[in-house]
Amino acid sequence: MKDFIGKARDEGRTFLNELESKEFLSEYGIQVETGVLVKTPDDLEEIADSLEYPVVMKVLSNQILHKSDVGGVRVNIGRDELKEVFMDIMNSVRQRAPEAEVEGILVQKMHSGHETIVGMYRDQQFGPVIMFGLGGIFVEILKDVSFRLPPLSKDEAVDMIKEIRGYPVLEGARGGERANLDSLADLISRFSEFVMDFESIREVDLNPVMVNRDTAVVIDARIIFE
Amino acid sequence: MFLEILINGCFDSVSVRFMDGNVSAEGIKAIFDPKSVALVGASDEKGKVGYVFMKNLLERYIGKIYPINPRKSEILGLKAYKSVADVPDEIDLAVILVPTKAVPGVVQECAQKGIKAVVVITAGFKEIGGEGAELENKIVEIARNAGMRIVGPNCFGVMNLNIGLNASMSLGTPEEGGDIAFVTQSGAYGMALYSFAIDAGMKFGKMLSLGNKADVDEVDALEYLKDDPETKVILLFLESVQRGRKFFELTREISKKKPIIVTKSGRTAGSARAAASHTGAIVGDFTAYRTAFNQAGVIFSKTGLGMIDYAKAFDWQPLPGGNRVGIITNSGGTGVELVDLCYENGLEVPELPEEVQERLKPQMVPFASARNPVDVTPDWKGFKTLYYSVPAEFFECNEIDILMPIVLGRVAMDVDAVKALKRAVVEKQKEGGIKKPVLVCWISLREHENNMKILEEAGIPCYTSPERVAEVAGAMVRYARYVRGAGK
Numbered sequence: 001m002k003d004f005i006g007k008a009r010d011e012g013r014t015f016l017n018e019l020e021s022k023e024f025l026s027e028y029g030i031q032v033e034t035g036v037l038v039k040t041p042d043d044l045e046e047i048a049d050s051l052e053y054p055v056v057m058k059v060l061s062n063q064i065l066h067k068s069d070v071g072g073v074r075v076n077i078g079r080d081e082l083k084e085v086f087m088d089i090m091n092s093v094r095q096r097a098p099e100a101e102v103e104g105i106l107v108q109k110m111h112s113g114h115e116t117i118v119g120m121y122r123d124q125q126f127g128p129v130i131m132f133g134l135g136g137i138f139v140e141i142l143k144d145v146s147f148r149l150p151p152l153s154k155d156e157a158v159d160m161i162k163e164i165r166g167y168p169v170l171e172g173a174r175g176g177e178r179a180n181l182d183s184l185a186d187l188i189s190r191f192s193e194f195v196m197d198f199e200s201i202r203e204v205d206l207n208p209v210m211v212n213r214d215t216a217v218v219i220d221a222r223i224i225f226e
Numbered sequence: 227m228f229l230e231i232l233i234n235g236c237f238d239s240v241s242v243r244f245m246d247g248n249v250s251a252e253g254i255k256a257i258f259d260p261k262s263v264a265l266v267g268a269s270d271e272k273g274k275v276g277y278v279f280m281k282n283l284l285e286r287y288i289g290k291i292y293p294i295n296p297r298k299s300e301i302l303g304l305k306a307y308k309s310v311a312d313v314p315d316e317i318d319l320a321v322i323l324v325p326t327k328a329v330p331g332v333v334q335e336c337a338q339k340g341i342k343a344v345v346v347i348t349a350g351f352k353e354i355g356g357e358g359a360e361l362e363n364k365i366v367e368i369a370r371n372a373g374m375r376i377v378g379p380n381c382f383g384v385m386n387l388n389i390g391l392n393a394s395m396s397l398g399t400p401e402e403g404g405d406i407a408f409v410t411q412s413g414a415y416g417m418a419l420y421s422f423a424i425d426a427g428m429k430f431g432k433m434l435s436l437g438n439k440a441d442v443d444e445v446d447a448l449e450y451l452k453d454d455p456e457t458k459v460i461l462l463f464l465e466s467v468q469r470g471r472k473f474f475e476l477t478r479e480i481s482k483k484k485p486i487i488v489t490k491s492g493r494t495a496g497s498a499r500a501a502a503s504h505t506g507a508i509v510g511d512f513t514a515y516r517t518a519f520n521q522a523g524v525i526f527s528k529t530g531l532g533m534i535d536y537a538k539a540f541d542w543q544p545l546p547g548g549n550r551v552g553i554i555t556n557s558g559g560t561g562v563e564l565v566d567l568c569y570e571n572g573l574e575v576p577e578l579p580e581e582v583q584e585r586l587k588p589q590m591v592p593f594a595s596a597r598n599p600v601d602v603t604p605d606w607k608g609f610k611t612l613y614y615s616v617p618a619e620f621f622e623c624n625e626i627d628i629l630m631p632i633v634l635g636r637v638a639m640d641v642d643a644v645k646a647l648k649r650a651v652v653e654k655q656k657e658g659g660i661k662k663p664v665l666v667c668w669i670s671l672r673e674h675e676n677n678m679k680i681l682e683e684a685g686i687p688c689y690t691s692p693e694r695v696a697e698v699a700g701a702m703v704r705y706a707r708y709v710r711g712a713g714k
Contacts, residue, residue, distance in 0.1 A: 126474060129514050
């Protein structure tokens with residue numbers, strides 16, 4: 001396995017960028033959406049035909065941890081808007097994070113389903129603690145989340161998922177889509193093994209993890225280490 | 227933006243445990259089960275701490291006692307020695323009461339003598355910082371090099387009432403031992419809780435005051451109590467956990483066999499947690515503790531006094547097979563209140579099966595209800611019949627897992643009704659072996675407390691508020707579920 005953390009640490013960093021984080025997670029069999037990294041508007045032209053629309057575009061930089069805060073994330077983009085959005089993101093990032101070095105723009109397929117968050121933080125006494133919740137207002141306003149200490153079997157992960165108040169949403173309440181609980185529990189269980197293996201990892205957000213009837217996929221990820 | 231924070235900042239210096247496992251376990255055994263105890267700083271002068279300890283040791287301890295005092299040849303009828311080095315026999319445990327500055331020297335002597343463990347009662351160590359912290363590090367170093375364990379410093383002492391050992395500052399020694407073990411980080415409050423519990427009729431086996439936890443901590447104590455056949459219920463009063471992950475793994479194992487009831491104070495002391503992730507931002511200071519407790523089947527009590535309520539039920543009563551409650555009451559209002567509280571604590575109060583109701587109705591006045599709560603109404607003459615027959619029906623009924631008799635006012639005054647309730651429990655549960663817990667909601671004047679004793683002396687716990695009854699029952703149901711889940 002590649003030494004992701006060692007490499008980033010050598011570069012004086014305290015976190016892995018989105019691409020590194022996802023590559024690292026996929027080593028544990030966690031399903032991730034990587035997308036395509038483009039560096040110039042010409043690169044965009046080349047891949048435009050192969051994309052499934054609409055797409056998401058996100059800035060990739062080793063200096064930017066919170067991409068949205070610098071106008072670095074745009075969603076629901078059609079084919080004819082690609083170049084314009086590319087330039088918009090570049091301009092916004094240049095203005096709001098002038099010191100950041102931009103690796104490029106990630107272009108990703110949009111996933112349907114329920115938005116969830118899977119995270120971890122390291123408690124000074126108890127070590128890694130895993131968190132699960134539904135995305136958006138559920139986690140931000142209602143703090144509707146459940147916690148467990150890893151490692152977690154798939155069954156334990158299922159219990160953890162069912163513990164949140166918003167769980168009926170995942171069951172397809174009010175005509176919504178039924179989430180694939182098995183895939184989600186599998187992802188949480190694998191994630192719990194991942195965090196047990198690296199003591200230097202301090203915090204992780206898999207946010208969002210999109211869950212639909214077929215699968216659970218990590219759409220964005222950040223890994224922060226000591 | 228990237229706040230490197232807290233996590234490093236607030237690490238207490240966690241010392242590395244380099245000791246060999248067996249030496250360590252032997253040391254802990256010497257603390258709880260010593261064959262001989264030396265009391266360094268023993269005194270025969272009333273009012274001195276050394277006198278209190280001597281008295282407590284002499285009261286019932288079955289092992290050998292060696293008073294140590296350089297100025298006396300005899301203390302309270304026992305030969306006194308100038309130092310532990312002068313004692314001709316082996317010593318398992320030394321209890322140290324000398325002034326702070328003299329402690330390192332005494333610890334050194336104990337180490338040389340080959341004593342397995344010492345309990346340092348003396349204060350003035352890490353809790354005062356600076357020089358005190360240095361002294362504490364010094365005694366730990368001496369002990370570690372010798373493979374000797376240290377309890378404290380700055381603690382109240384240790385007891386094992388099953389061998390009559392009371393090496394503590396407590397007021398007197400209970401006449402008998404028991405199967406509850408109590409480990410406390412808080413000294414005075416811990417001692418007070420212990421006294422309250424004794425007063426409430428509870429029987430303790432072991433009690434350990436951890437003090438500054440320079441060496442022996444809650445994990446060490448738990449490792450011993452885990453396989454201790456004399457311990458059935460473990461109480462922990464904690465301010466902090468020193469080895470969290472280990473604590474979690476150990477409690478998760480122990481909980482499969484014995485209930486652990488924990489109070490953790492300092493839950494809200496808001497450390498200014500700054501975090502770089504979403505996950506980090508949403509967690510509170512107590513999140514990891516709560517998560518660990520829940521996941522390990524640990525019963526959490528918000529308060530120390532509350533812990534005694536839990537302990538009483540877990541020690542005296544069997545675990546429930548489910549969450550369905552049968553309530554008998556002589557007050558409709560209290561019955562309904564208790565039903566609400568039951569549901570709020572994850573319990574159910576189902577209507578009794580038709581045939582059970584049919585059997586009860588002829589015994590009740592026409593306007594009473596046999597549905598559940600079984601409301602006998604102010605049928606004073608009927609109390610002594612119904613407070614036997616209704617609980618007896620609950621025991622036999624497959625739809626009921628837990629009994630909650632409400633004993634209010636007139637029933638509490640009626641010694642025959644109280645005895646009838648006791649008889650039902652003794653016959654069905656204690657003699658008949660039907661494993662359904664009984665938790666009594668006792669609401670009455672103080673002058674009727676003697677009647678409450680009739681129940682408590684028979685191992686039927688009474689609580690003077692409906693909340694406590696429901697909370698305790700809720701905790702029993704959750705714990706029983708944990709035990710069943712762990713057995714899968």
